[in-house]
Amino acid sequence: MLVAFLLTLLAGGATSIGAALGVLGRGTSAKMLAGGLGLSAGVMLYVSFMELLPQGAHILSGGRAGTRGTALAVLSFFVGIALIAVIDRLVPSAVSPHEFAGRMEGSHGGTELRDADEHAADRALRARLLRTGMVTALALALHNVPEGFATFIAALQAPEIAVPVVAAIALHNIPEGLAVAVPVRRATGSRAKAFWLATMTGLAEPVGAVIGVLLLGPLLEGGTMGAILAGVAGVMVFVSLDELLPAAEETGEHHTVIYALVAGMAIMAVTLLVL
Incomplete structure (x- = not known):
């Protein structure tokens, strides 16, 4: 049991690798930010539709033919959306888009006013990115709790497949760490805050193992x-x-976002094939 727990801890700890990648360097360029967010979106979308939802439907159907399991999985899917939408509504928006657009359209009064609007835009972007990082961290932590329990059970019941399973899960945890670290680092300017917040989302996996047991x-x-x-x-x-x-598109690097989105899906496709 101790070995299974340590392997689960190792898989979750791989998130810190992505966190480290997200805080390296002197700054985070718009292209890097767009790439990191797009990559993470690709990872999360692919794993949701190609792993979690089908697996949930399979479990709910009990391995039997029919649509009941699929219907229950779809219902649970939209319940999950509703829950996170409620949480999203409770988190205040960084800035009203219409109010901010009005300020920008009216900024024709000289250099000082334009500078003030640029500072306001930067503050709004930082607040939006911090909110994005926090909500993403919450979602990934929710994802990692049952994943940690599943990893622990796999390592406990089938030791012969434990190492490849843990390696594959660790691999796809790396971009998850990047997903949290990049926006938080850009928003706060703190490498330490970005690194530790991203790392904590990965530690939800061993927590999930303990809670599950x-x-x-x-x-x-x-x-x-x-x-x-x-x-x-x-x-x-x-x-x-x-x-x-949306946060990735706000960087203005549309093609980078699309390429990174597809790359994230491809990475998850490969890791799931290995898994």
């Missing part, structure tokens, strides 16, 4: 885990479409 074991029998996986897929899709991609 001590508290949730009896509750995760039958279809409960399937509903959780499908719900987490909904959370990740919402975050990708509502937070990651």
